Amino acid sequence: MRLEAYAKRKESAYATRGLGAFHQAKGLTLRQGVVTIYWISEFAAMTGLSTSAVRFYERQGLLKSQRSDCGYRYFSMQDAFRVNAFRTLLFYGLSVEQAVEELDREQDNEQFKSLLEDQYEKLSTQADALNRRVVKVKQAIELIRSDEIESFKFVDVEDYLFARASHGSDFNISTVNKDEIRILYEMFGVSACARILKKTEFEQMLPTIHPDYIITIPERELQRIPKRDSLHFEKMVMGKCIHYIRRVDREKSEQMSSFKGLIDYLEDHGYKLRADIILFPTYFNLDGNGCDVETLYVPVV
Structure with a gap:
């Protein structure tokens, strides 16, 4: 009705x-x-x-x-x-x-199928990036909630590929590696930013460390990069490492004295530094005040 x-x-x-x-x-x-x-x-x-x-x-x-x-x-x-x-x-x-x-086009044709395939690749890349963000946010929450000043853990670490942005404070090399740096930033964001702490500087116990700035990803992520054959990356062989997390303010981060806890740990457990260290900053102290949380992979024998 x-x-x-x-x-x-x-x-x-x-x-x-x-x-x-x-x-x-x-x-x-x-x-x-x-x-x-x-x-x-x-x-x-x-x-x-x-x-x-x-x-x-x-x-x-x-x-x-x-x-x-x-x-x-x-x-x-x-x-x-x-x-x-x-x-x-x-x-x-x-x-x-x-x-x-x-x-208004006919959709049962190769052109439309190709369009959908392109969309699939694009959305898959975006989904991967979103999943990585979720992981990073979860890690950041865990770091913020932790009361530990520093922690140590023996781990097996996969190899890393990287594009070098600097030799110390000299960033001229970034103009050579600009394509690699751009694609890594676009696909992996600022979470791919890291620093290389050179083994030779630790061996010489220099008062100040001069890190090389890099954009880096685990080697397995290379397959996600389109047109990767035209790109050139350096490789860090990792393997057995100490996973070292520390809280340190920005000013002291590059002073050798700030690594006393790591140096003491290696000596106490009979480890020797095998290769360069890779350091991932978390960038919590965006205003330069307070402490940042740094994650280091320290190759050892």
């Missing part, structure tokens, strides 16, 4: 809004009490859109509403199907412009 009453109100509205001739001309009728023409508020409700979104879709060329003699917008069920097809393309990650362009 409610549907029949709605249909009667709708038919009355057709007459009021000048749709009589329009309705017949389009061959659109009330079949089994189902209305086959919808004005904008109804169309917005049935498709889950706002009226402003419907108008936006019209401006983009997605929808072409019909007009009654009195100027009212009207849509059909076919328009609703078109909206959902459009939403599907947006869900695949296409831009509004791409989706509008693809909507």
Whole structure:
């Protein structure tokens, strides 16, 4: 009964809004009490859109509403199907412009398949990046909650690939490695920033350490980089390492005296430094005050 009453109100509205001739001309009728023409508020409700979104879709060329003699917008069920097809393309990650362009093309062809394959690669890369962020945020939370000033753990570490941004404070090498640095920043973000602490400086017990700045990733991540054959990376062979976490302020971080805890640990446990150390800063003290949390992988024998 409610549907029949709605249909009667709708038919009355057709007459009021000048749709009589329009309705017949389009061959659109009330079949089994189902209305086959919808004005904008109804169309917005049935498709889950706002009226402003419907108008936006019209401006983009997605929808072409019909007009009654009195100027009212009207849509059909076919328009609703078109909206959902459009939403599907947006869900695949296409831009509004791409989706509008693809909507009227034949989609059972190689071009469309290639487009979806490209989207799959793009979204997979974004998903990987998001997962890495989740891991980094979790690690940061654990570090903040920890009360330990420093901690030591013996671990097996996979090898790292890196693009060198500096030799000490000389960053001229970054112009040579700019393509490698750019792609690593784009794909892995600032979490790929690290420093190399040279073994020779530790052996000489110099009062100040001069780290080399690098952008680095585990070697297994190389497969995620497109066009990687044209890129050149250096490699750090890691293997058996001491996983060393410490809290230190920025000013003291490069002073040899700040590594006393690490040096004492190596001596007490009979370890010797085997290669350069890789240091990952967490950047908690963005204003330069307080302590940062640094994670170091220290290759040992």
